[in-house]
Amino acid sequence: MSDESLELNADNVYKYFGGVKALQGATVAVRKGVLTSLIGPNGSGKSTFFNVITGFLESDGDNTTITFRDNDIENEQPDQIALKGMVRTFQHTRNFPKLTVLENMLISPPNQIGEKLLWWVFGKLLWQKQEASNVQKAISVLKFLEIDHVKDHLAEELSGGQQKLLAIGRLLMAQPSLLLLDEPVAGVNPTLANKIFDQIIDLKENRGIDIFLIEHNMDVVMSFSEEIYVLADGRVIAHGSPEQIQKNKRVLNAYLGENPEEA
Amino acid sequence: MTTDDNELKEIKKRDMKEDLTPIEKYRSTILALLFGVPVISLFLYPVFFENAGTGYFIDTFSFLFIYAAISLTLNLEIGYLGLPNFGKVAFIMVGAYTYAIVENTGWTVLGLPIWIMGLIMAGIMTGLAGVVLTLPTLRLREDYFAIVTIVGGEILRLIFNNETSLGGFSGFPVSNVIYQQREVGEKLGGVNFELEPFIFAIIIGIVSLLVFQYYQKKYAEVFEQNSTIIKYSLQKAITVSIILGIVAIYMNFTQAMFSSSIILDIFAIGFPLLLTLLKSMDEFLNGLSVNHVWMTYGGSYALVLLSFIIGLINGRGVSDISVVSWYFMLVTAILMLIIYVILQEIYYSPFGRTMRAIREDDTSAMAIGKSVFEFRLKGLVVSNFLTGIIGAIFGWLLTNVTPQTFLPQVTFLLYIMVIIGGTGNNKGVIFGAIVVQLLIQTTRRLTNLDLYYPYTDRPIHPINLALILTGVVLIVFLIYAPEGIFPEQRKHNDRYYEMLNLHRTDAEELKSNPVLNFLVKASGTSIDELTKEELYE
Numbered sequence: 001m002s003d004e005s006l007e008l009n010a011d012n013v014y015k016y017f018g019g020v021k022a023l024q025g026a027t028v029a030v031r032k033g034v035l036t037s038l039i040g041p042n043g044s045g046k047s048t049f050f051n052v053i054t055g056f057l058e059s060d061g062d063n064t065t066i067t068f069r070d071n072d073i074e075n076e077q078p079d080q081i082a083l084k085g086m087v088r089t090f091q092h093t094r095n096f097p098k099l100t101v102l103e104n105m106l107i108s109p110p111n112q113i114g115e116k117l118l119w120w121v122f123g124k125l126l127w128q129k130q131e132a133s134n135v136q137k138a139i140s141v142l143k144f145l146e147i148d149h150v151k152d153h154l155a156e157e158l159s160g161g162q163q164k165l166l167a168i169g170r171l172l173m174a175q176p177s178l179l180l181l182d183e184p185v186a187g188v189n190p191t192l193a194n195k196i197f198d199q200i201i202d203l204k205e206n207r208g209i210d211i212f213l214i215e216h217n218m219d220v221v222m223s224f225s226e227e228i229y230v231l232a233d234g235r236v237i238a239h240g241s242p243e244q245i246q247k248n249k250r251v252l253n254a255y256l257g258e259n260p261e262e263a
Numbered sequence: 264m265t266t267d268d269n270e271l272k273e274i275k276k277r278d279m280k281e282d283l284t285p286i287e288k289y290r291s292t293i294l295a296l297l298f299g300v301p302v303i304s305l306f307l308y309p310v311f312f313e314n315a316g317t318g319y320f321i322d323t324f325s326f327l328f329i330y331a332a333i334s335l336t337l338n339l340e341i342g343y344l345g346l347p348n349f350g351k352v353a354f355i356m357v358g359a360y361t362y363a364i365v366e367n368t369g370w371t372v373l374g375l376p377i378w379i380m381g382l383i384m385a386g387i388m389t390g391l392a393g394v395v396l397t398l399p400t401l402r403l404r405e406d407y408f409a410i411v412t413i414v415g416g417e418i419l420r421l422i423f424n425n426e427t428s429l430g431g432f433s434g435f436p437v438s439n440v441i442y443q444q445r446e447v448g449e450k451l452g453g454v455n456f457e458l459e460p461f462i463f464a465i466i467i468g469i470v471s472l473l474v475f476q477y478y479q480k481k482y483a484e485v486f487e488q489n490s491t492i493i494k495y496s497l498q499k500a501i502t503v504s505i506i507l508g509i510v511a512i513y514m515n516f517t518q519a520m521f522s523s524s525i526i527l528d529i530f531a532i533g534f535p536l537l538l539t540l541l542k543s544m545d546e547f548l549n550g551l552s553v554n555h556v557w558m559t560y561g562g563s564y565a566l567v568l569l570s571f572i573i574g575l576i577n578g579r580g581v582s583d584i585s586v587v588s589w590y591f592m593l594v595t596a597i598l599m600l601i602i603y604v605i606l607q608e609i610y611y612s613p614f615g616r617t618m619r620a621i622r623e624d625d626t627s628a629m630a631i632g633k634s635v636f637e638f639r640l641k642g643l644v645v646s647n648f649l650t651g652i653i654g655a656i657f658g659w660l661l662t663n664v665t666p667q668t669f670l671p672q673v674t675f676l677l678y679i680m681v682i683i684g685g686t687g688n689n690k691g692v693i694f695g696a697i698v699v700q701l702l703i704q705t706t707r708r709l710t711n712l713d714l715y716y717p718y719t720d721r722p723i724h725p726i727n728l729a730l731i732l733t734g735v736v737l738i739v740f741l742i743y744a745p746e747g748i749f750p751e752q753r754k755h756n757d758r759y760y761e762m763l764n765l766h767r768t769d770a771e772e773l774k775s776n777p778v779l780n781f782l783v784k785a786s787g788t789s790i791d792e793l794t795k796e797e798l799y800e
């Protein structure tokens with residue numbers, strides 16, 4: 001399955017929690033430059049799918065293959081996967097609450113010299129330069145997300161919407177090539193939700209960062225996505241363009257229940 | 264967005280401390296006075312009114328500084344990393360025992376003095392002990408980690424207690440290097456370490472600082488620099504003066520102890536020179552011209568160097584044992600200061616920042632590409648390496664290393680110090696150590712106190728009273744001030760902005776600097792990586 005245009009390819013992902021079959025052979029492929037969404041009713045296994053592909057959970061399947069840019073990432077630790085360029089957000093925003101917004105951003109850059117065990121012995125001599133350029137970058141990312149006025153506050157002091165933006169900002173600092181966004185606008189008012197999505201689209205269009213997202217807000221999904229996968233009971237029941245998905249009977253059934261008259 | 268703006272205004276008000284009541288505003292000061300004053304006056308009472316010997320005064324402080332130093336390293340584990348290491352006392356024990364074993368076997372390499380060898384080995388062995396104990400446990404949840412460390416520490420203590428080849432119940436004797444030094448000094452005919460050069464160095468350092476502050480301001484006008492440069496330079500100058508003051512003492516040590524050893528003398532002179540070089544290079548890289556650096560610091564260095572050379576020539580013999588105890592107290596104080604400086608450096612470095620992030624949310628740190636395991640391991644190794652060295656010096660103070668000294672309650676006392684002082688705040692931790700240690704040391708001396716357990720005629724033993732009081736203080740703090748007397752100062756973005764201001768040098772200038780090129784290559788990166796700026800504008 002070596003395909004140049006594929007960013008992420010997950011084949012036959014299985015996950016069982018005891019007797020509960022959360023994922024039963026879900027297969028998803030994210031193509032480069034195509035904003036892909038994963039939707040499905042509650043409990044269909046969307047977040048579990050994210051957890052498996054980012055290494056937080058192990059896949060239970062025998063013939064599962066998960067590749068990111070032709071690298072096999074099935075058995076890798078979450079931090080190694082993140083360093084390869086695939087980073088994620090969580091459904092409940094997880095910033096570092098007791099760190100300032102700027103420090104939250106400065107955690108992300110990979111390969112920081114100052115993080116190496118012995119190099120702080122030389123004081124700031126070696127890492128100060130890199131740090132300064134990271135600070136500069138962090139401030140410009142915060143400006144891009146329009147939350148640079150709160151950079152001196154602790155992350156826990158921000159409003160819900162600003163926290164969501166900060167979570168995206170932290171991912172951008174990690175030099176990603178694929179963002180996995182788990183409900184980036186859940187619990188956010190429609191105006192701010194549209195703003196967040198405008199910025200997500202801007203990232204895709206102008207920075208060449210690919211987006212794969214889980215979202216419940218159907219208006220947003222249908223207007224912004226280019227390809228949609230529908231997950232129900234741990235299986236992909238449909239995938240295609242928003243128009244195709246809207247017409248698909250199985251999708252309607254999964255969301256609204258079977259129509260007894262048709263059946 | 265209006266709601267956000269309103270929220271922000273609220274937050275800003277809180278930050279500016281406009282709406283705070285006086286109690287909230289001066290919280291730390293009030294708490295510090297409330298607990299500090301009674302304890303310190305209790306401690307000073309026998310000194311002034313009962314003519315207690317100087318030994319009482321000195322030993323209390325030696326213990327205090329050692330406990331403060333250890334609680335600082337504990338702060339790295341619980342405050343920075345969020346790892347509840349309840350086996351801390353075991354690591355102190357490994358350090359003290361390693362030193363004792365090295366001293367008793369007399370094993371050394373490269374002709375190093377045995378006490379230096381002992382300190383190095385104590386650090387290494389304790390660091391390794393940290394790896395051995397934590398490798399299998401580090402992936403556990405925090406509460407299980409606490410259980411395993413407390414049990415592991417106790418098992419280790421029982422092994423030392425029962426294994427006769429490891430000293431058994433009676434442990435190992437340790438000689439205090441500083442007391443030893445007195446005899447060596449007498450033999451050498453009076454060359455000995457002196458308090459005077461240190462004080463002299465500090466005084467001259469301060470005077471020269473005042474002079475340079477004046478020059479800094481003058482230069483700031485000339486170069487139209489802002490005040491950050493002055494502040495930054497001042498910090499650097501103070502650091503260098505203190506380091507040189509310490510070196511002054513160290514040189515007197517080496518003079519007295521190894522008057523024949525040229526290598527150590529070279530080290531003693533080379534060390535401050537190296538530091539000077541590094542610091543001025545730092546300035547140079549920050550975009551100041553070399554002339555400017557040497558004009559401002561060169562004089563300072565010269566004066567301080569001169570001061571301790573004078574002190575050196577001035578050295579006289581010391582015969583009174585209590586004076587030597589004073590030196591030991593000084594050594595422990597310097598030890599604590601060094602540990603403090605190291606831990607502060609770590610706190611503000613990217614290394615410390617990532618540790619704090621892992622404390623906040625390890626899953627999120629992992630999702631952004633940080634190996635939580637690696638950082639926890641590194642943090643524990645650093646912390647335990649320092650603990651081992653402190654443990655070895657603790658052995659000097661004890662003069663006999665026995666398993667009974669390292670009971671689990673030592674760990675709990677250290678935790679009380681950290682919690683009362685302020686978890687995550689190094690200054691607070693030192694203050695907590697002072698309060699708790701003085702509280703215990705003074706209370707246990709109150710032998711003529713007529714106190715009885717409620718409803719009985721049994722008197723309360725002062726040692727028990729000390730423990731009861733500490734427990735009460737801890738409970739009061741956990742209920743009313745769980746963040747401690749000095750809560751962690753979390754908002755320090757100014758540091759980053761200063762760094763940004765100081766780094767406007769362009770990449771070409773850096774590339775033409777061969778020394779930096781070498782250092783950067785040694786650290787495994789390239790100049791391009793250091794200087795590249797990706798902007799989102």
